[in-house]
Amino acid sequence: xxxxxxxxxxxxxxxxxxxxxxxxxxxxxxxxxxxxxxxxxxxxxxxxxxxxxxxxxxxxxxxxxxxxxxxxxxxxxxxxxxxxxxxxxxxxxxxxxxxxxxxxxxxxxxxxxxxxxxxxxxxxxxxxxxxxxxxxxxxxxxxxxxxxxxxxxxxxxxxxxxxxxxxxxxxxxxxxxxxxxxxxxxxxxxxxxxxxxxxxxxxxxxxxxxxxxxxxxxxxxxxxxxxxxxxxxxxxxxxxxxxxxxxxxxxxxxxxxxxxxxxxxxxxxxxxxxxxxxxxxxxxxxxxxxxxxxxxxxxxxxxxxxxxxxxxxxxxxxxxxxxxxxxxxxxxxxxxxxxxxxxxxxxxxxxxxxxxxxxxxxxxxxxxxxxxxxxxxxxxxxxxxxxxxxxxxxxxxxxxxxxxxxxxxxxxxxxxxxxxxxxxxxxxxxxxxxxxxxxxxxxxxxxxxxxxxxxxxxxxxxxxxxxxxxxxxxxxxxxxxxxxxxxxxxxxxxxxxxxxxxxxxxxxxxxxxxxxxxxxxxxxxxxxxxxxxxxxxxxxxxxxxxxxxxxxxxxxx
Numbered sequence: 404x405x406x407x408x409x410x411x412x413x414x415x416x417x418x419x420x421x422x423x424x425x426x427x428x429x430x431x432x433x434x435x436x437x438x439x440x441x442x443x444x445x446x447x448x449x450x451x452x453x454x455x456x457x458x459x460x461x462x463x464x465x466x467x468x469x470x471x472x473x474x475x476x477x478x479x480x481x482x483x484x485x486x487x488x489x490x491x492x493x494x495x496x497x498x499x500x501x502x503x504x505x506x507x508x509x510x511x512x513x514x515x516x517x518x519x520x521x522x523x524x525x526x527x528x529x530x531x532x533x534x535x536x537x538x539x540x541x542x543x544x545x546x547x548x549x550x551x552x553x554x555x556x557x558x559x560x561x562x563x564x565x566x567x568x569x570x571x572x573x574x575x576x577x578x579x580x581x582x583x584x585x586x587x588x589x590x591x592x593x594x595x596x597x598x599x600x601x602x603x604x605x606x607x608x609x610x611x612x613x614x615x616x617x618x619x620x621x622x623x624x625x626x627x628x629x630x631x632x633x634x635x636x637x638x639x640x641x642x643x644x645x646x647x648x649x650x651x652x653x654x655x656x657x658x659x660x661x662x663x664x665x666x667x668x669x670x671x672x673x674x675x676x677x678x679x680x681x682x683x684x685x686x687x688x689x690x691x692x693x694x695x696x697x698x699x700x701x702x703x704x705x706x707x708x709x710x711x712x713x714x715x716x717x718x719x720x721x722x723x724x725x726x727x728x729x730x731x732x733x734x735x736x737x738x739x740x741x742x743x744x745x746x747x748x749x750x751x752x753x754x755x756x757x758x759x760x761x762x763x764x765x766x767x768x769x770x771x772x773x774x775x776x777x778x779x780x781x782x783x784x785x786x787x788x789x790x791x792x793x794x795x796x797x798x799x800x801x802x803x804x805x806x807x808x809x810x811x812x813x814x815x816x817x818x819x820x821x822x823x824x825x826x827x828x829x830x831x832x833x834x835x836x837x838x839x840x841x842x843x844x845x846x847x848x849x850x851x852x853x854x855x856x857x858x859x860x861x862x863x864x865x866x867x868x869x870x871x872x873x874x875x876x877x878x879x880x881x882x883x884x885x886x887x888x889x890x891x892x893x894x895x896x897x898x899x900x901x902x903x904x905x906x907x908x909x910x911x912x913x914x915x916x917x918x919x920x921x922x923x924x925x926x927x928x929x930x931x932x933x934x935x936x937x938x939x940x941x942x943x944x945x946x947x948x949x950x951x952x953x954x955x956x957x958x959x960x
Contacts, residue, residue, distance in 0.1 A: 413473060415446075421882055422774030425767075429778045431880070439487075442480040457481055492741035494787035495697075495724040499877035501604065502866050503826035504556035507795050507844045508585055509536065509570055511829055512543030520584045526846050533570045533841040541586035545594050547847075548601060554832055554859065555866035558604045558824070560699055562795055564591070567615050571795075571841070573701060574615030574668050578685040588693075595694050606697035606726060607689055611682050612705050613662040613670045620678075621669050636678040638670050662702060673710040682710075683717055690721045697726030703744065704731045711743040728789050739784045746787045746823065751776050753792050756817045757803055759910055760810045760950075765890035766910065770883035777822070777881065786877045788823030792831075795844055799828065799837040808834050809950040812861060812937065813908055816952040819869045820895065820906050822877040832859040868935055868954070875899045886923055894924065903957040905931065912949045920945050920953075931955040 418430040434443075444457035446464065453467030457479035466474035513519070513526060519538040526537055541564070551559065563572035566580045581591055598605045614621055620633035628634075629642050638660035647656050654661040660670040673679055689695050698718065703711070711729075718725050729735070729744040732751075738744050755772040758764040764772070777785055792800040792814055804810040811834055818825060829835075830847050833855040837843035848855060869876070879897035886892050891911035897904040907924060909915055921928060933944040936953035947953055 424775040513538035514542035541590040576617030604696035612702040703729030766893035791826040
């Protein structure tokens with residue numbers, strides 16, 4: 404080897420502070436290595452001293468004055484020995500420009516009464532439970548595609564559609580059949596085709612952590628006990644399954660593992676090779692035979708990681724651009740390193756926004772929360788994230804906000820400033836209310852009032868703006884802005900290449916006029932074009948009313 408073969412080229416890259424979580428400040432820099440191999444360390448200057456931080460920790464710099472080719476401790480650096488393309492996190496290219504529309508099929512639209520379950524009720528407004536059937540079906544979703552497309556959504560996420568005796572279908576009886584109350588395999592094929600004809604992606608919900616009482620292998624275990632060929636498909640501690648001599652419904656009185664301590668949902672043993680292969684074929688079947696664009700994975704953090712690694716490989720082998728979304732409500736980095744999921748449902752962001760609107764958080768606290776979430780994941784992960792305000796598992800946001808539609812508008816506006824894809828729960832376009840599950844699964848509104856139609860028009864405008872600027876928002880360097888003098892304000896600058904967007908949120912019941920807004924933002928209105936605003940007057944877009952907002956784009960220099 405040449406004498407200087409181990410003399411690495413060095414290049415200083417200045418870092419910039421982009422946020423704080425109240426405990427730590429976060430700094431970032433962007434650098435593209437010219438070769439597959441790279442090393443890096445952090446140089447910190449403070450109080451006249453220079454320190455280098457790397458794998459050895461914080462050590463005194465060997466050459467603090469040098470800016471080019473400094474003498475460095477070669478082993479005090481973080482190392483990428485060789486950046487193999489297969490090790491790079493690579494989510495689907497289409498995700499960051501997607502606005503999802505989540506549908507709970509049983510409550511969306513009843514288009515085929517001939518397949519209604521016994522006792523199906525008439526479509527209604529108002530509270531519901533998990534005991535009533537209203538007859539929503541796949542043909543109803545097909546019929547509703549004009550509405551979804553007009554709204555501007557280009558992705559649909561369906562909660563489970565496979566055979567099950569329940570309303571919610573999260574207790575699957577047969578993974579290879581469509582629930583008869585929803586329709587047929589042909590109905591699903593027609594739905595997927597109609598979606599694709601309109602440029603809409605479609606994602607199904609896979610419940611692979613547990614099954615329902617009617618799942619044939621579980622029925623075999625219930626019948627044959629220890630002699631069942633499927634006993635190892637489940638987490639069974641001992642027999643009999645019900646030591647008290649009966650099924651009380653509480654898993655604490657049973658001898659097997661379940662989901663949520665309910666005996667109606669036995670937990671599947673995904674480490675069993677036969678069950679594992681069965682579920683892999685389920686995942687492959689709907690991607691290959693029906694052309695779905697992704698899987699949302701229920702209770703994803705309770706299944707062993709080796710299962711998900713193989714699941715990803717097999718799904719991506721069929722469609723490399725398929726989206727794999729896990730349901731995880733907490734820090735999810737272990738699942739987001741490029742070998743399992745593309746994203747998780749970002750409830751943490753939703754909680755921060757709703758808490759700000761409920762005045763549980765100040766603007767500073769919201770900024771810190773969002774900064775901490777963003778810093779918890781690599782940039783490509785954030786660009787593929789799945790952001791939402793509510794879902795079938797949470798109270799509807801408008802209900803948490805006391806029915807205040809102005810707050811909901813502001814919440815949706817803030818949601819649309821986040822990187823990644825966005826999800827709207829069906830009926831949000833009409834500010835549909837609903838308390839905690841099951842009341843959050845009310846029947847879709849198909850006879851909107853004038854006020855509900857106006858809300859839909861607002862949301863459609865917001866979606867169109869997001870689709871226009873979405874890629875820039877997802878890839879932007881984000882700099883939040885807050886004010887100690889007014890903790891109910893929150894703003895931010897989003898910079899990508901030569902483009903800068905400004906957003907501003909007034910999280911209070913007090914209006915801000917033109918001069919007040921410009922005073923806190925310290926910007927020259929002549930340098931900006933207003934993209935969207937909720938103004939006190941139609942002639943002054945820089946004035947922001949109670950629970951108001953604005954977004955502006957900086958003019959080209």
